[in-house]
Amino acid sequence: MDNNTINIPTMAELAAKDEQPEILFWVGCAGSFDDRYKRVTLAFVKILNAAKISFAVLGPEESCTGDPAKRAGNEFLFQMQAVQNIETLNAYNVKKIVTACPHCFNIIKNEYPALGGNYKVLHHSTYLQELIDQGKIKIQDGGEFKGKKITFHDSCYLGRANDIYEAPRKVLESLDADLVEMKNCKKNGLCCGAGGAQMFKDAEKGNKEINIKRTEEALATGAKVVASACPFCMTMMSDGVKNKEREQDVKVLDLAELVAIGNKL
Amino acid sequence: MEIFISIFQQLCFAALLTASGVLIGKRVKAISRNIKLGKAENRSGNGPERLKKMLLLAFGQKKMFDRPFVGLMHFTIYIGFVLINIEVLEILLDGITGQHRLFSPLLGDFYPVLIGFFELLALGVVVACIVFLVRRKSGLVPRFQKPEMRGWPSLDANIILIWEILLMGALYTMNGTDAVLQTRAESSEYIASHYPQTGPFLISGLLVPLFENLSTGLLIGLERFAWWIHIAGILAFAVYITYSKHLHIALAFPNTYFSDLKPKGQLENMESVTKEVKIMLGMENGTENPEQVDEEVATFGAKDVTDLSWKNIMDAYSCTECGRCTSVCPANITGKKLSPRKIMMDVRDRAEELGKYKDEHGAEAHDGKGVYVDYTSKEELMACTTCNACVEACPIHINPLDIILQQRRYIAMEESDTPASWNAMFSNIENNQAPWAFPATDRFKWAEELKQQKS
Numbered sequence: 001m002d003n004n005t006i007n008i009p010t011m012a013e014l015a016a017k018d019e020q021p022e023i024l025f026w027v028g029c030a031g032s033f034d035d036r037y038k039r040v041t042l043a044f045v046k047i048l049n050a051a052k053i054s055f056a057v058l059g060p061e062e063s064c065t066g067d068p069a070k071r072a073g074n075e076f077l078f079q080m081q082a083v084q085n086i087e088t089l090n091a092y093n094v095k096k097i098v099t100a101c102p103h104c105f106n107i108i109k110n111e112y113p114a115l116g117g118n119y120k121v122l123h124h125s126t127y128l129q130e131l132i133d134q135g136k137i138k139i140q141d142g143g144e145f146k147g148k149k150i151t152f153h154d155s156c157y158l159g160r161a162n163d164i165y166e167a168p169r170k171v172l173e174s175l176d177a178d179l180v181e182m183k184n185c186k187k188n189g190l191c192c193g194a195g196g197a198q199m200f201k202d203a204e205k206g207n208k209e210i211n212i213k214r215t216e217e218a219l220a221t222g223a224k225v226v227a228s229a230c231p232f233c234m235t236m237m238s239d240g241v242k243n244k245e246r247e248q249d250v251k252v253l254d255l256a257e258l259v260a261i262g263n264k265l
Numbered sequence: 266m267e268i269f270i271s272i273f274q275q276l277c278f279a280a281l282l283t284a285s286g287v288l289i290g291k292r293v294k295a296i297s298r299n300i301k302l303g304k305a306e307n308r309s310g311n312g313p314e315r316l317k318k319m320l321l322l323a324f325g326q327k328k329m330f331d332r333p334f335v336g337l338m339h340f341t342i343y344i345g346f347v348l349i350n351i352e353v354l355e356i357l358l359d360g361i362t363g364q365h366r367l368f369s370p371l372l373g374d375f376y377p378v379l380i381g382f383f384e385l386l387a388l389g390v391v392v393a394c395i396v397f398l399v400r401r402k403s404g405l406v407p408r409f410q411k412p413e414m415r416g417w418p419s420l421d422a423n424i425i426l427i428w429e430i431l432l433m434g435a436l437y438t439m440n441g442t443d444a445v446l447q448t449r450a451e452s453s454e455y456i457a458s459h460y461p462q463t464g465p466f467l468i469s470g471l472l473v474p475l476f477e478n479l480s481t482g483l484l485i486g487l488e489r490f491a492w493w494i495h496i497a498g499i500l501a502f503a504v505y506i507t508y509s510k511h512l513h514i515a516l517a518f519p520n521t522y523f524s525d526l527k528p529k530g531q532l533e534n535m536e537s538v539t540k541e542v543k544i545m546l547g548m549e550n551g552t553e554n555p556e557q558v559d560e561e562v563a564t565f566g567a568k569d570v571t572d573l574s575w576k577n578i579m580d581a582y583s584c585t586e587c588g589r590c591t592s593v594c595p596a597n598i599t600g601k602k603l604s605p606r607k608i609m610m611d612v613r614d615r616a617e618e619l620g621k622y623k624d625e626h627g628a629e630a631h632d633g634k635g636v637y638v639d640y641t642s643k644e645e646l647m648a649c650t651t652c653n654a655c656v657e658a659c660p661i662h663i664n665p666l667d668i669i670l671q672q673r674r675y676i677a678m679e680e681s682d683t684p685a686s687w688n689a690m691f692s693n694i695e696n697n698q699a700p701w702a703f704p705a706t707d708r709f710k711w712a713e714e715l716k717q718q719k720s
Contacts, residue, residue, distance in 0.1 A: 008712045029699040031711070038711045045715065059709040063698035071651050072687050073566060073670065073677030075535045077694055079542040110531035115539065156652040161530025187657050191595040196651030200690040200700055204648040207600030214595075 007049055010059040011092045021056040023127075024089070026099035026108065029064050030231030036238065037100075037231040043260035044100055044124055050265055051136040055098075061088055067103040070111070072197035079115065082107075086117035100124040100256060102157035102230045103195075109162070123158055125168040125229045125255050132174045132259075139174050143262030146176040150258075151223035153182070153214065153237055154189030155230035168229050171255050175262045177225075182217045190214050194232035215240025219250065226252045271363045274489075278360035278496075285500040292507035296582055299620040303575035308523040318662070319522040328660040332589075338393040342429070345390035346514070349436075352383050356496050365459050366443075374464070380440065381467030387433040388468055394426045394433075401426075408588035411597075413607040418510065418586055425511050432498045438491035441472035442484050452481050516583035517661045523576055524662035529653045532670060537563060566674025569635035570616045573671060580663040581613035590655035590665055596648040603648040605655035605665035611640035612668060637672045646672050647684065 014021055025048065031041040048055050066081030089097075097119045099105050109121035122130075131137045150172055158164045165186045172179050184190045193203065193210025203209060215237060218226045226241070228234045238252045253261075321327045326343065330336035355368045369376045401409045401422060409419070444466055450457040465473075476484060506512050543549040567573045590605035591597050597604050615636045622632045637646070649669045656664050677683045683691075690700045698705045 006715055008715070010709075027711075029701065032708045033699055033701055033703045038714070041711055042715050042718075057709075057712075059712070060706065062708060063705075064694045064700060066694070068690055068700045069694055070532065071670070071673075072683060072690070073673030073675070074683070074691055075538045075565070075674055075678065076542065077691055079534065079538050080546070081694060081698075083539075083542055083546060083548070106528075106530040110528055111534055114534050156650070156654075157530055160653040160657050162528050188593070188654075190593075191650045191652035191654065193595060193599075193650055196649050197687060197690065198650050201647075201684050201686040203599075204596070204601045204603070204644055206596070206648075210595045210599050210650070213599055 009056045011056045014056050022054040023096045023098050024094045025055050025057050026097050028101035028104045040254040044256040046260050046265040065104045065107045067107045068197040082115050096120045098122045098127045102155040106157045129167040129170045139262045149223040150177040150225040151180050151221045152227045155233050156191050180221045192233040192236035194236045199232050211236035211240040229255050275363045288504045299616040300575050300578045303573045303578040306574035315522045322521040323517040341389040341393045345386040349383050369463050377464040384468040391433045394430045398426050408592040421509050435491045435495035437469045440466045440469035442476050442488040445476045510586045513585035520583040565678035567671035568637050568675045577668050578616050581609045584609040589658040593654040593658045601648040603645040608665040615640050
């Protein structure tokens with residue numbers, strides 16, 4: 001496969017050629033603007049390219065799903081965003097959406113249908129697992145994570161919110177990594193502290209930051225890689241690792257990055 | 266003479282039974298009215314799935330076993346409660362008919378086996394109640410020491426546990442003295458007829474040495490006293506729980522039956538908002554349904570219990586304040602004020618208060634107070650990360666998160682009182698279509714950057 005050809009078609013470009021991609025990759029705001037999460041977007045695009053997946057992005061036509069507004073109580077703003085996004089998506093006759101953000105995933109999958117947006121929505125962990133199962137991406141010889149201790153931090157909006165616990169772990173298993181679980185994992189997973197629009201304000205008065213507590217649980221496993229699958233978790237866990245001055249030996253990486261690195265993409 | 270005592274006892278019993286029935290009936294009516302203070306919400310349909318949930322969670326106590334030791338203790342009390350009630354049925358019938366051990370002749374040799382089994386369960390109940398008291402008193406379980414547990418909630422829990430121990434004590438005394446009286450059938454006709462031979466009982470039989478030297482009169486007195494304490498204690502307990510957190514023993518069943526079947530991440534959209542949004546976006550002109558224009562505009566979000574749904578209030582009455590929710594809440598365990606258990610207690614206490622106010626001032630009256638901010642503060646509501654840990658932790662599917670989010674809606678949409686940084690996030694979404702202050706035109710820059718990296 002030619003790793004140097006990067007192809008990122010937009011829905012508008014394909015529509016002009018009267019083409020319909022198999023999936024829409026919903027990049028999300030963090031994936032578009034946040035410097036750290038842009039690297040996850042890139043990793044995922046490389047995987048899609050390498051696996052020769054017919055996909056497109058909305059590009060400049062994409063807009064916030066409205067999740068932080070809704071969880072902060074601003075239903076008006078959420079629905080304004082949702083209704084406009086649904087208009088765009090329906091205009092392109094989108095059927096299947098894949099996103100690397102559990103918040104976008106949850107809201108499009110669960111809360112858009114009542115507003116007229118009905119799509120098959122997949123989180124990238126599930127999609128990556130499918131690609132691996134179908135043999136569309138193959139991890140050669142386990143790649144560089146073979147035997148390495150990796151712990152997975154469950155995103156609340158993936159796990160408890162939508163009962164997705166196994167897909168991300170299957171992806172990690174495919175790397176031949178030594179998956180070690182934290183004290184609180186799966187349905188008992190501890191939040192990173194950023195959900196429910198907490199990402200966008202300071203925490204209330206307390207005796208500890210939530211992300212520090214979660215980072216301590218992650219570090220206690222002895223894992224050198226903390227795998228995450230959510231832009232907010234990524235920020236919170238990275239900040240936590242920095243706070244503990246462990247950024248030299250402990251990396252926080254998204255599943256897509258792990259797969260891309262494992263595949264030498 | 267004995268016949269008069271017997272009739273007098275029957276009359277007392279009938280009066281006691283009627284009085285407790287009336288009191289319970291009154292409370293059931295008040296609680297169901299208070300639940301109906303909430304808004305209508307359709308939780309019907311999917312009967313088989315709901316039934317399965319109820320059987321697993323309430324009847325089978327599946328989630329209690331997420332913490333196995335406590336789960337087992339709790340299960341013992343539960344099974345004890347359910348099965349010992351078969352004996353209570355006998356006691357009730359005895360009380361009404363003036364008989365004693367009505368089931369004994371019917372069951373023959375099986376009767377002492379059955380009583381022995383009940384006594385064994387009762388022992389389990391006593392042990393579990395003592396363990397629970399120790400857990401609560403020792404301070405080893407932090408969730409029982411949270412601020413919302415001070416005063417009445419702690420006392421309530423202790424009363425229930427001690428009450429249960431006393432009831433079991435009465436059961437043993439009643440059976441123990443009965444066993445001794447059975448050996449004195451020759452002393453009078455009353456004893457011969459009233460204390461039929463059942464054979465020895467498994468555990469109260471061990472108490473026989475305590476009683477066997479007492480006079481027959483004293484024994485009858487003790488037996489009757491224990492019998493009355495036991496049955497009056499049970500009836501009083503039944504009345505008491507309608508004022509207590511212990512109501513979960515009844516409400517766990519409907520509460521799990523009517524619990525949410527949606528994915529936990531799904532938060533209901535507000536239909537009232539959808540209409541306005543469509544008008545604002547020019548997708549609907551707003552006059553299509555002129556009959557709806559005059560409709561009273563409801564509050565956005567929830568200030569009071571009347572803005573919540575009936576299910577939210579039923580959740581609150583079902584809560585037994587175990588605090589599993591609070592013990593897993595990321596905000597609470599990092600020292601924030603938010604406690605999901607308190608959210609539920611606030612809703613219940615407020616529903617009780619408003620219900621009483623309506624009893625005194627009429628069904629339409631309202632005291633102007635609300636759950637927010639008279640019970641639950643903004644600081645608590647703002648600390649929630651919507652992580653669903655509390656919802657997952659609840660053994661009977663209570664949902665504190667739903668209530669928190671409805672109150673956040675009130676703060677955001679009715680009071681415009683969200684924190685300044687959230688307001689900034691809102692205006693970023695409005696102006697830049699992203700929660701951060703990046704220009705919308707830069708949204709697709711990442712692709713250029715990637716292509717540049719590669720070239």
